[in-house]
Amino acid sequence: MNIIDEIKNIILERDEVKANELFEEYHPVDICLELEDYEDEEIGIFVKLLNKENLGLLLESAEEDLARIIMRFFTNEELIETFAFIENSIVADLLGFLSTVRRKEILSLIKSDKQNILKMILSFDEESAGSIMTTNFIALKEHLTADQAVKKIISISPKTEIIDKIFVTDYKHRLSGIVTMRDLLVCHADTLLRDLMEECDFYVYGTDDQEVAANLFSKYELDILPVVNNKMVVLGVITSDDIIAVIDQEHNEDMLQMHGVNADEEYDSSLMESFKSRIPWLVVNLITAFLASSVVKGFESTISQVVVLSAAMPIVTGMGGNAGSQTLSIIITSLARGELSLKEDFKLIFKEIFLGLTEGAIIGILAAGVFVFWHHNLYLGFILFLAMILNMIIACSMGFLIPLLLDRLKVDPAIASSIFLTTFTDVFGFFIFLGLATMFLPKLV
Amino acid sequence: MNIIDEIKNIILERDEVKANELFEEYHPVDICLELEDYEDEEIGIFVKLLNKENLGLLLESAEEDLARIIMRFFTNEELIETFAFIENSIVADLLGFLSTVRRKEILSLIKSDKQNILKMILSFDEESAGSIMTTNFIALKEHLTADQAVKKIISISPKTEIIDKIFVTDYKHRLSGIVTMRDLLVCHADTLLRDLMEECDFYVYGTDDQEVAANLFSKYELDILPVVNNKMVVLGVITSDDIIAVIDQEHNEDMLQMHGVNADEEYDSSLMESFKSRIPWLVVNLITAFLASSVVKGFESTISQVVVLSAAMPIVTGMGGNAGSQTLSIIITSLARGELSLKEDFKLIFKEIFLGLTEGAIIGILAAGVFVFWHHNLYLGFILFLAMILNMIIACSMGFLIPLLLDRLKVDPAIASSIFLTTFTDVFGFFIFLGLATMFLPKLV
Numbered sequence: 001m002n003i004i005d006e007i008k009n010i011i012l013e014r015d016e017v018k019a020n021e022l023f024e025e026y027h028p029v030d031i032c033l034e035l036e037d038y039e040d041e042e043i044g045i046f047v048k049l050l051n052k053e054n055l056g057l058l059l060e061s062a063e064e065d066l067a068r069i070i071m072r073f074f075t076n077e078e079l080i081e082t083f084a085f086i087e088n089s090i091v092a093d094l095l096g097f098l099s100t101v102r103r104k105e106i107l108s109l110i111k112s113d114k115q116n117i118l119k120m121i122l123s124f125d126e127e128s129a130g131s132i133m134t135t136n137f138i139a140l141k142e143h144l145t146a147d148q149a150v151k152k153i154i155s156i157s158p159k160t161e162i163i164d165k166i167f168v169t170d171y172k173h174r175l176s177g178i179v180t181m182r183d184l185l186v187c188h189a190d191t192l193l194r195d196l197m198e199e200c201d202f203y204v205y206g207t208d209d210q211e212v213a214a215n216l217f218s219k220y221e222l223d224i225l226p227v228v229n230n231k232m233v234v235l236g237v238i239t240s241d242d243i244i245a246v247i248d249q250e251h252n253e254d255m256l257q258m259h260g261v262n263a264d265e266e267y268d269s270s271l272m273e274s275f276k277s278r279i280p281w282l283v284v285n286l287i288t289a290f291l292a293s294s295v296v297k298g299f300e301s302t303i304s305q306v307v308v309l310s311a312a313m314p315i316v317t318g319m320g321g322n323a324g325s326q327t328l329s330i331i332i333t334s335l336a337r338g339e340l341s342l343k344e345d346f347k348l349i350f351k352e353i354f355l356g357l358t359e360g361a362i363i364g365i366l367a368a369g370v371f372v373f374w375h376h377n378l379y380l381g382f383i384l385f386l387a388m389i390l391n392m393i394i395a396c397s398m399g400f401l402i403p404l405l406l407d408r409l410k411v412d413p414a415i416a417s418s419i420f421l422t423t424f425t426d427v428f429g430f431f432i433f434l435g436l437a438t439m440f441l442p443k444l445v
Numbered sequence: 446m447n448i449i450d451e452i453k454n455i456i457l458e459r460d461e462v463k464a465n466e467l468f469e470e471y472h473p474v475d476i477c478l479e480l481e482d483y484e485d486e487e488i489g490i491f492v493k494l495l496n497k498e499n500l501g502l503l504l505e506s507a508e509e510d511l512a513r514i515i516m517r518f519f520t521n522e523e524l525i526e527t528f529a530f531i532e533n534s535i536v537a538d539l540l541g542f543l544s545t546v547r548r549k550e551i552l553s554l555i556k557s558d559k560q561n562i563l564k565m566i567l568s569f570d571e572e573s574a575g576s577i578m579t580t581n582f583i584a585l586k587e588h589l590t591a592d593q594a595v596k597k598i599i600s601i602s603p604k605t606e607i608i609d610k611i612f613v614t615d616y617k618h619r620l621s622g623i624v625t626m627r628d629l630l631v632c633h634a635d636t637l638l639r640d641l642m643e644e645c646d647f648y649v650y651g652t653d654d655q656e657v658a659a660n661l662f663s664k665y666e667l668d669i670l671p672v673v674n675n676k677m678v679v680l681g682v683i684t685s686d687d688i689i690a691v692i693d694q695e696h697n698e699d700m701l702q703m704h705g706v707n708a709d710e711e712y713d714s715s716l717m718e719s720f721k722s723r724i725p726w727l728v729v730n731l732i733t734a735f736l737a738s739s740v741v742k743g744f745e746s747t748i749s750q751v752v753v754l755s756a757a758m759p760i761v762t763g764m765g766g767n768a769g770s771q772t773l774s775i776i777i778t779s780l781a782r783g784e785l786s787l788k789e790d791f792k793l794i795f796k797e798i799f800l801g802l803t804e805g806a807i808i809g810i811l812a813a814g815v816f817v818f819w820h821h822n823l824y825l826g827f828i829l830f831l832a833m834i835l836n837m838i839i840a841c842s843m844g845f846l847i848p849l850l851l852d853r854l855k856v857d858p859a860i861a862s863s864i865f866l867t868t869f870t871d872v873f874g875f876f877i878f879l880g881l882a883t884m885f886l887p888k889l890v
Binding site: 027029150153154157164181182185186201217218219220221222223239240241242243244245247248251252254255256258259260261265266267268271274275278279281282283285286289290292293294296297300303304307308309310311312313314315317318319322323325326328329330331332333334337339340345348351354355358359362363366367370374422426 | 472474598599602609626627630631646662663664665666667668684685686687688689690692693696697699700701703704705706710711712713716719720723724726727728730731734735737738739741742745748749752753754755756757758759760762763764767768770771773774775776777778779782784785790793796799800803804807808811812815819867871
């Protein structure tokens with residue numbers, strides 16, 4: 001029997017035993033993916049059958065919408081009991097999904113040490129390093145010996161997540177280094193942590209953007225990253241398995257936003273959600289399309305005399321758009337990786353100008369060749385060739401400049417770059433080509 | 446003094462002590478990023494100053510081009526000495542950068558146990574799970590007690606990477622479960638690993654694509670993933686910090702390929718590299734642009750009678766392209782995450798058709814309104830409205846179908862989808878709009 005049928009049966013028969021056994025057989029992520037397709041009442045029946053530990057596993061893996069539905073079926077007391085099985089940063093996420101009133105009620109009922117941790121996590125912005133960190137880490141004082149440290153770790157370890165890397169702090173609780181479990185086990189029992197620890201090269205502040213943390217993990221292949229406050233006290237730790245979700249999220253956001261889709265649209269979003277996610281961008285695009293269209297309208301008399309121009313002009317604008325978006329995709333991926341800045345890499349614009357020139361020359365000569373062959377008019381070919389070069393220079397240099405400028409202005413380049421780029425390549429493309437045609441009109445008629 | 450000046454001085458003064466001290470101050474990744482800007486001979490002077498351990502650190506962090514240059518300055522024996530400090534999967538990568546002759550020479554000189562591991566890693570394809578796995582893992586037999594296990598781990602641990610999770614194998618060396626260091630330390634010393642271990646829910650074969658591994662990490666938030674052969678014997682392990690590089694790589698490849706750029710082009714690639722990376726796609730695009738252009742040419746007589754059509758037609762094709770690429774970006778990100786298949790999700794095409802219809806109706810009515818206002822011809826507005834709806838339906842449904850079909854045909858949808866999509870939206874867009882205009886020509890003139 002597959003997972004779909006099993007869940008169906010469990011709901012039908014309200015079978016408590018089988019509901020909990022399901023977690024031995026399937027990963028909570030897969031159970032969540034199934035539950036998403038059920039009606040709210042059915043989800044309610046299912047989750048009420050679970051013991052608090054399994055309910056915790058389910059809530060840990062649930063996406064926002066599902067988590068909201070699930071939590072609706074439980075009292076504050078039941079939720080608090082369940083939260084005991086869930087890692088604090090995820091409890092904070094879950095609390096964030098609740099109404100302000102209910103969040104405050106629940107927080108006030110949680111015992112004070114956990115309450116303080118949750119309040120601290122909740123105080124950080126949604127996409128900050130502080131909001132994704134784990135607070136279950138081990139920090140030990142510098143003056144402990146390896147032997148004392150191991151004993152302490154063994155006594156703490158059932159309650160914590162990471163025991164492979166242990167933070168070492170000074171008398172003011174400030175981060176001073178890291179020791180690994182391996183070093184603790186193989187060194188002499190009397191060695192002081194102070195002498196055993198390695199310096200901690202990388203850390204982030206709780207208020208830093210999660211992207212800063214993600215870029216550090218990517219660049220330096222870290223496995224953990226401590227999160228500190230401005231007094232260098234460790235607040236939590238980000239692990240490489242936590243950051244993968246962030247990296248995925250940031251990448252997908254870039255990909256979707258670059259094509260004018262809301263970052264939270266999914267392939268199976270409802271029609272209404274998809275519509276709302278996409279229509280604003282289309283309307284903005286329509287406005288820029290009219291800008292380009294009005295350039296064409298301005299040259300109506302030229303076109304009416306040489307109608308073949310109307311067949312050639314979309315080639316100039318289209319190829320400009322293509323060349324520009326090649327540059328754009330490279331600059332945006334590099335920006336996302338934090339590799340590039342307007343100040344340091346400005347001179348690379350000359351490379352892009354030169355690329356536009358050479359690409360334009362090659363594509364221009366090919367396009368011109370075809371039109372000369374069709375129309376036996378060398379001037380038409382020459383105009384097409386020249387317009388292609390000029391538009392590609394604009395395309396490549398704008399594909400370079402626009403995302404860097406937007407980044408400088410603290411606007412996400414993934415969202416806004418391509419609309420500006422197309423406006424440039426369309427408006428200039430039509431203008432250059434039809435303008436040149438108007439200049440050489442006597443030779444074309 | 447900053448890192449640039451320090452390296453300059455070291456090279457100038459051939460200062461061995463300072464060269465090696467640099468590794469205490471800076472991360473090897475940063476040293477590599479600097480070295481990339483130097484001439485080959487300067488790099489040679491620098492790397493010859495390093496002890497083998499630091500040279501190993503440098504080679505571990507070096508990109509392919511830099512690694513090739515560095516290795517040129519050392520004899521086979523020197524490289525083998527250096528490889529002792531480098532993790533096997535990276536040694537295998539480095540060997541892969543060398544000529545076949547040199548690779549074979551070096552392999553034959555490496556002692557046989559390490560040689561066999563390297564040959565095994567090298568036997569896997571470049572983007573397979575086997576090529577990125579770490580072979581420094583600990584596997585212990587089921588019948589050991591926790592106490593025996595801890596002693597064994599302590600004796601092995603200086604040579605290995607991961608000691609937090611230990612694989613448990615049966616008498617035939619097959620993977621049977623995983624124990625954590627934490628469980629080993631807190632359990633009773635006599636507990637058998639067999640009774641302590643947890644089942645291993647996820648594993649990959651060495652021959653699986655690295656993307657399969659990456660998707661498992663993303664979906665289930667894994668921290669490690671064992672790599673096995675077809676007899677379930679553990680060959681290696683992939684850790685979450687290793688997989689981050691893969692995830693970054695796959696995402697960036699998708700982003701670049703979707704815009705017609707080679708996956709290995711960087712923002713600072715040479716002009717020639719960039720040109721070679723981009724021109725093939727532009728030529729292919731030019732061909733499809735001519736396809737669209739020839740449709741326009743076919744309607745030259747219509748356009749010559751109603752020139753305003755030439756200003757309206759790019760709006761129809763452009764907006765179709767935009768709507769289609771919205772769908773495309775969602776489908777491609779979902780495909781990359783392994784969430785979608787043609788068979789299971791075919792019915793979602795009806796959502797896309799309906800989206801195209803509603804989006805087309807709204808954008809069509811806006812566009813038509815403007816043209817009716819400009820030209821006082823209701824028929825022109827009606828044609829524009831109808832063409833927009835039809836082209837958007839085609840755009841959305843093709844944006845859905847094309848990547849799924851390509852994926853089914855084992856073609857990377859990120860590479861080829863958008864060229865097919867634009868061809869559809871341009872050719873159909875021009876054809877529908879100008880075709881309708883020709884039908885209603887008497888009403889437009």
